[in-house]
Amino acid sequence: MKxxxxxxxxxxxxxxxxxxxxxxxxxxxxxLYDKLYDSPIRHILVRHEQGAAHAADGYARAxxxxxxxxxxxxxxxxxxxxxxxxxxxxSVPIIAFTGQVNLSAIGRDSxxxxxxxxxxxxxxxxxxxxxxxxQLAATIRAAFHIATTGRPGPVLIDLPKDITIAQxxxxxxxxxxxxxxxxxxRCDSAQVYQAARAIGEARKPVIYAGGGVxxxxxxxxxREFAEKTRIPVTNTLLGKGSFPETHPLSLGMVGMxxxxxxxxxxxxxxxxxxxxxxxxxxxxxxxxxxxxxARVIHIDIDPAEIGKNVRVxxxxxxxxxxxxxxxxxxxxxxxxxxxxxxxEQWKAEYxxxxxxxxxxxxxxxVIEQIWExxxxxxxxxxxxxxxxQMWAAQYYKALRPRTFISSGGLGTMGFxxxxxxxxxxxxxDAVVFDIAGDGSIQMTVQELATAVQYNLPINIAILNNRxxxxxxxxxxxxxxxxxxxTEFPDLPDFVKLAEAYGAVGMRVTRSEEVRPALERAIxxxxxxxxxxxxxxxxxxxxxxxxxxxxxxMVGC
Amino acid sequence: MRxxxxxxxxxxxxxxTRVAGLFSRRGYNIESLAVGETHEPTISRMTIVVDGDxxxxxxxxxxxxxxxxxxxxxxxxQAEYVDRELVLIxxxxxxxxxxxxMQIVDIFRARIVDIGYHTLIIECTGDEGKIRAIExxxxxxxxxxxxxxxxxxxxxxxxxxxx
Numbered sequence: 001m002k003x004x005x006x007x008x009x010x011x012x013x014x015x016x017x018x019x020x021x022x023x024x025x026x027x028x029x030x031x032l033y034d035k036l037y038d039s040p041i042r043h044i045l046v047r048h049e050q051g052a053a054h055a056a057d058g059y060a061r062a063x064x065x066x067x068x069x070x071x072x073x074x075x076x077x078x079x080x081x082x083x084x085x086x087x088x089x090x091s092v093p094i095i096a097f098t099g100q101v102n103l104s105a106i107g108r109d110s111x112x113x114x115x116x117x118x119x120x121x122x123x124x125x126x127x128x129x130x131x132x133x134x135q136l137a138a139t140i141r142a143a144f145h146i147a148t149t150g151r152p153g154p155v156l157i158d159l160p161k162d163i164t165i166a167q168x169x170x171x172x173x174x175x176x177x178x179x180x181x182x183x184x185x186r187c188d189s190a191q192v193y194q195a196a197r198a199i200g201e202a203r204k205p206v207i208y209a210g211g212g213v214x215x216x217x218x219x220x221x222x223r224e225f226a227e228k229t230r231i232p233v234t235n236t237l238l239g240k241g242s243f244p245e246t247h248p249l250s251l252g253m254v255g256m257x258x259x260x261x262x263x264x265x266x267x268x269x270x271x272x273x274x275x276x277x278x279x280x281x282x283x284x285x286x287x288x289x290x291x292x293x294a295r296v297i298h299i300d301i302d303p304a305e306i307g308k309n310v311r312v313x314x315x316x317x318x319x320x321x322x323x324x325x326x327x328x329x330x331x332x333x334x335x336x337x338x339x340x341x342x343x344e345q346w347k348a349e350y351x352x353x354x355x356x357x358x359x360x361x362x363x364x365x366v367i368e369q370i371w372e373x374x375x376x377x378x379x380x381x382x383x384x385x386x387x388x389q390m391w392a393a394q395y396y397k398a399l400r401p402r403t404f405i406s407s408g409g410l411g412t413m414g415f416x417x418x419x420x421x422x423x424x425x426x427x428x429d430a431v432v433f434d435i436a437g438d439g440s441i442q443m444t445v446q447e448l449a450t451a452v453q454y455n456l457p458i459n460i461a462i463l464n465n466r467x468x469x470x471x472x473x474x475x476x477x478x479x480x481x482x483x484x485x486t487e488f489p490d491l492p493d494f495v496k497l498a499e500a501y502g503a504v505g506m507r508v509t510r511s512e513e514v515r516p517a518l519e520r521a522i523x524x525x526x527x528x529x530x531x532x533x534x535x536x537x538x539x540x541x542x543x544x545x546x547x548x549x550x551x552x553m554v555g556c
Numbered sequence: 557m558r559x560x561x562x563x564x565x566x567x568x569x570x571x572x573t574r575v576a577g578l579f580s581r582r583g584y585n586i587e588s589l590a591v592g593e594t595h596e597p598t599i600s601r602m603t604i605v606v607d608g609d610x611x612x613x614x615x616x617x618x619x620x621x622x623x624x625x626x627x628x629x630x631x632x633x634q635a636e637y638v639d640r641e642l643v644l645i646x647x648x649x650x651x652x653x654x655x656x657x658m659q660i661v662d663i664f665r666a667r668i669v670d671i672g673y674h675t676l677i678i679e680c681t682g683d684e685g686k687i688r689a690i691e692x693x694x695x696x697x698x699x700x701x702x703x704x705x706x707x708x709x710x711x712x713x714x715x716x717x718x719x
Contacts, residue, residue, distance in 0.1 A: 180627040304618035
């Protein structure tokens, strides 16, 4: 039977097991929306296409399934760009469908035409402009395969309007073959053996776990590996949840705003076991002084990550999970007794700390309370970007994978709320918190309407200091307190704003109000904004100034 | 050091943009690039000359391999290979000096492919050194236009004595 392109897309999505898509209609995707109207696939109507891409991203990270977003041609498509770049930087599998003008109109600067495959070229894992309806089903199959295998990433499919109207026989290919795309197979056993020996010989080893552990669903293996070898574990921002941060072997986060003991452990180690992490500049600090005495074992599915920033002695290229399984079998257990004692000393000497002052609300205290109240719950935390994100990373101790969702690579302000929408849709039973700042929340606050429409009980905790806090912090430390364009003298009343959207708004100004407000928020079956009015010039410490060595921390 | 990469890619629109875009985005410099269909019409072959140390070249090769449309990447620099480039040069050539130019053309085993009132177009094939030498030799006559194809390269076949 012949189906139209739009019908083929709906059918293909069903074959891929897609239950929900995030999108926004428009002229070029009218035929698709007409078919979605009758489709069992649930469509979540966002309020801005950027929200659709972030929601698909948040959904993918919270569930482990690929996220799907749809936008119309031209401005709809370009509005997705930030979200696609975000997913690319953090290796999140999303599939973006964009409308396009009719094939014959392409290249003529037609109404709402944008060369979206060209615009997104450097920020997609792959992209397609479909020029033949007979290729549509295979293209969608290929897109899902590429997005979800190997190192995951965004794939874009550009759909000229006439392609969605034209008809073709529908046959969904069970698999597609590629001449130029191979997922790395099993890692060479000799390499694993070499790594196992190097680990046995180490005296000051440290595991550095990244987002790859989570996308490989290898948290259990990581835990077994660390416990068997008694090697301490530090994690990246995206690695939060790969290893329980309350575990005695956990060092918490490493890097610019990492814990002092994680930064010391990495800096003085004799062996770094990097697992699904990419030695980002926010992690390594100054490269030429990074971990000068350490040999490096690097486990990663992307061969291009090996040796990109840091010299690697033993590369293990492949999926983290099977490699860890094999490594657990073969590893020689090192003597880490002295090293763990040293680390205990650092932990005692340089803990994360802040001071509660009478009559002032500290952001760290708010995060601690959010952690206390959700630690035993099925909870997902999303964050915005800036001080709110770093305080969340420091004081919210992630215990399980897919519970802490943050924009790491791109650092996208405005990510947290739409990501929370996606996470809550994917995990309806979870308690979802978006930890936000007064700056970030204003970038995508329109998605509050989405949350209200679908009755999503998202809790938005705004750490409100009426500053773009992180930029202000840099200006305080490096620009002589010249607060250029970082102060918001006139913020909206976030309580009234919440109410205007049909959500619930609360304001908290004192420490003792925090807990009751959080309890009330969680019990409220609607989106809630809590406006936490915090100490205005509180800083995130410790901090490694940009371009400095990891050991050159300020404020610890 | 300069490296010569032989890159097999899907013969599809947009592939050249993906490859060129990768180089500019990651800050690598393309010195020359030549592309054309192979004997298998769905596959094109690019010869890319790129400058960089070993670490850079390793990254270039790995990043190219990540592109879905790239089928194979071979750094032929270390292998025994043949490379050629074709150049067309239009020179000033008043009838009185044509003899001199034709001698140079002979020496380089080049060819004259067009004769105008005041000009000649010379076609020459060879490796980089030869192309540079003929260009230098013709310069005194006044080069009006010059176009090069960019280098193409192929690894030599196995020699009989190695069997």
